[in-house]
Amino acid sequence: MSTTPTAARDLFFQRAGLDQGRVERIVGGALSGMDDGELFLEYGQSEAFVFDDGRLKSASFDTSQGFGLRAVTGESTGYAHASELDEASIKRAAEAVQAVRTGYTGSMAAAPARTNRALYGADNPLSEVGFEKKVKLLQEIDAYARAKDPRVRQVSASLAGTWQAVAILRADGHLVEDIRPLVRINVSVMVGDGDRQETGSHGAGGRTGYLAYLSDGSWQGQVDEALRQALVNLESVPAPAGEMPVVLGPGWPGILLHEAIGHGLEGDFNRKKSSVFSGLMGERVAAPGVTVVDDGSIAARRGSLSVDDEGTPTQRTVLIEDGILKGLLQDRLNARLMGVSPTGNGRRQGYAYMPMPRMTNTIMLAGDRDPKEILASVKKGMYAVNFGGGQVDITSGKFVFTCTEAYEIENGRIGRPLKGATLIGAGAEALKKVSMIGNDLKLDPGIGVCGKNGQGVPVGVGQPTMLLESITVGGTAARAA
Numbered sequence: 001m002s003t004t005p006t007a008a009r010d011l012f013f014q015r016a017g018l019d020q021g022r023v024e025r026i027v028g029g030a031l032s033g034m035d036d037g038e039l040f041l042e043y044g045q046s047e048a049f050v051f052d053d054g055r056l057k058s059a060s061f062d063t064s065q066g067f068g069l070r071a072v073t074g075e076s077t078g079y080a081h082a083s084e085l086d087e088a089s090i091k092r093a094a095e096a097v098q099a100v101r102t103g104y105t106g107s108m109a110a111a112p113a114r115t116n117r118a119l120y121g122a123d124n125p126l127s128e129v130g131f132e133k134k135v136k137l138l139q140e141i142d143a144y145a146r147a148k149d150p151r152v153r154q155v156s157a158s159l160a161g162t163w164q165a166v167a168i169l170r171a172d173g174h175l176v177e178d179i180r181p182l183v184r185i186n187v188s189v190m191v192g193d194g195d196r197q198e199t200g201s202h203g204a205g206g207r208t209g210y211l212a213y214l215s216d217g218s219w220q221g222q223v224d225e226a227l228r229q230a231l232v233n234l235e236s237v238p239a240p241a242g243e244m245p246v247v248l249g250p251g252w253p254g255i256l257l258h259e260a261i262g263h264g265l266e267g268d269f270n271r272k273k274s275s276v277f278s279g280l281m282g283e284r285v286a287a288p289g290v291t292v293v294d295d296g297s298i299a300a301r302r303g304s305l306s307v308d309d310e311g312t313p314t315q316r317t318v319l320i321e322d323g324i325l326k327g328l329l330q331d332r333l334n335a336r337l338m339g340v341s342p343t344g345n346g347r348r349q350g351y352a353y354m355p356m357p358r359m360t361n362t363i364m365l366a367g368d369r370d371p372k373e374i375l376a377s378v379k380k381g382m383y384a385v386n387f388g389g390g391q392v393d394i395t396s397g398k399f400v401f402t403c404t405e406a407y408e409i410e411n412g413r414i415g416r417p418l419k420g421a422t423l424i425g426a427g428a429e430a431l432k433k434v435s436m437i438g439n440d441l442k443l444d445p446g447i448g449v450c451g452k453n454g455q456g457v458p459v460g461v462g463q464p465t466m467l468l469e470s471i472t473v474g475g476t477a478a479r480a481a
Contacts, residue, residue: 007122008165008177012041016065016085023090024173027069030094031171035106036072036332037097038171038310041085042351044164047126051138052156059135061126066351071097072333073104081352109336111174112312119299119306119314120207122179124163128209134159137214145189145223149231153197154190159183161210168311176311182206182302182458184447185213187222191230198236198419200229200405205446207300229386229405232417239406239421239475245381246423246468247374247409250442252386254461258362259392260399260427261292263452265319265327266345266357267334269394276397276428277325285325286431289367292320294329296344296360302446303361303460307344310355314344319362320431331357349455359450361460367437371465374436376412382421382473383407383414397427400474422474430468438465 013020023039031037043065050057067090068081078100080093141157164180184205190197202225204213213219248256269275277285286292296314298304305314310332318326330338331346334357347358375383383406390401401423408415443462450459 007179008167009175011043011165012085012167018085018087022087024169026087026090026094027169028171028173030069030097031071031108033101033105034071034073034108036109036336037070039090039169040068040070040309040348040351041167041169042066042164044162044350045124045126046160046162048158048160049134049138050156050158051142053154054142056135056138064350067093068351068353069093069097070354071100073100073106075337076100077333077354079354108171109332111170111172112176112307112310112342114176115307115313117306117313119297119304120181123181123209125161125181125183125209126163128211129214137219141187141219141223144220145187145227148223148227149191151191151193151231151234152189152227153192156188158186159210166309168309170311174311176307178306180305181208183208183210183213185219185222186447187226189223189226189230191227191234193234196234198230198233200226200231200233202226202229203445203447206302207304232405233419236417236419238477239382239418239473240408240477241473241475243470244473245378246471246473247378247381247383248463248466248468249383249385250371250438250440250463250465252444252461253384254362254364254444254463255387255448256390256399256401256423257292257364257463258359258448258450258459258461259390259401260397260425260430262294262359262362263392263394264397264427265329266359267328267330267338268357270328271334271338274395276395276426280325283325284323285428286320286323287434288323289437290320290323290431290434291318291365292362293318293365294345294359294362298361301361301443301460302448302458303359305344305360308346308355309348310342310346312342312344312346314360317343317345329357329359331355347457349457353455356453358452358457359459361443361462363441363443363461364463364466366439366441366464367466369436369438371438371440374438374465374467375409375414377436377467378409379411381409382418383409384421384423392427398425399427400424418475420476424472424474430471433469433471434466435469436467440464
């Protein structure tokens with residue numbers, strides 16, 4: 001085991017006062033006879049600023065620290081966690097998790113492969129820019145948006161940043177460390193005309209510092225896009241309802257793919273046979289040309305990690321290739337029980353949570369069609385550019401998604417903006433209706449958060465323009481014949 005000092009190791013074994021040798025012995029004893037397990041150490045700092053209606057509404061700063069000790073035997077897991085980073089607390093946790101071993105003797109799984117890859121820097125974004133400068137930027141955003149158009153009635157802007165240090169220690173002393181920065185900027189604009197009011201929002205973020213988003217030309221772009229969406233929605237008409245062709249725009253509309261398809265391809269749901277994709281490995285689950293990957297190894301992306309929360313290096317995992325189901329997203333536990341290799345998708349919200357299979361950056365790869373050609377092929381339908389919230393049933397794959405920016409398509413041309421449109425369908429069926437895939441693959445701007453079993457983690461999505469030949473659209477206006 002390397003003894004080269006690093007920032008994370010220094011943080012836990014010097015500043016926190018933990019003796020690495022003694023902690024290794026405690027963990028080794030606790031996990032003796034287990035199939036798997038680890039000690040997850042975490043220290044984090046986070047801040048958030050919210051500027052609303054011309055004033056600083058809130059400013060918060062928080063630090064958190066703690067550990068989680070996991071012991072795995074077969075399908076059973078013992079887990080104990082505490083917010084105290086001291087030897088006594090770890091000993092108590094060790095005593096607690098050993099209960100899962102009663103009457104069982106296993107063989108500890110091999111440690112993850114090591115990597116020197118770093119997908120992001122270790123600098124703390126919270127100390128990169130001072131308090132006054134952050135507040136001044138939010139004031140400038142508010143003033144800039146209001147000066148752009150007299151119809152602007154309200155502006156909300158926020159900045160958020162975190163800096164997380166983790167160390168993952170296994171029974172054999174195998175230690176993996178990671179320093180994880182994450183920032184996000186978001187702008188929401190409300191516009192009005194008479195009694196009618198509409199909103200638009202836009203944001204950006206990633207595993208980098210604030211400066212990438214605070215420079216001139218960057219934050220103005222976030223405001224311009226939020227305002228553009230709001231003004232588009234101000235002119236919108238009620239969306240039609242019924243079955244129709246729908247063209248999905250590139251980038252953020254991949255959130256539909258994430259929710260309707262991605263969760264169904266996570267290892268735990270498939271091992272328990274509760275996914276609509278269970279037992280379909282090697283079979284066609286999507287139209288020809290549809291290739292979907294999950295890639296946690298893209299530098300500085302919001303959903304990326306140098307290593308996952310079990311210490312496994314992230315990778316590019318092909319889930320669907322040319323319409324055929326090829327792979328699943330695996331953490332260590334489900335991979336071992338299914339007889340396959342982990343894919344670096346074991347993720348947790350923090351030390352108080354056990355890891356489970358989660359997405360990172362889920363992307364549909366580009367095709368060869370010009371987006372203009374795709375739109376021109378639709379006689380009458382809808383063009384969906386941005387999405388808000390949605391609901392998905394993992395077992396059936398059925399979903400409902402709200403469109404926050406959509407347009408009618410008439411004779412191959414983009415027409416009036418639509419309000420109140422929803423997409424209703426089932427993930428497996430929707431993928432089979434993809435008939436044209438654009439050559440304009442785009443990743444989302446870095447705003448995604450995924451929820452599963454009460455845990456939220458940052459994620460990314462992406463896709464090119466694509467045509468769904470037919471899908472149910474929910475709306476408030478009857479569809480014209």
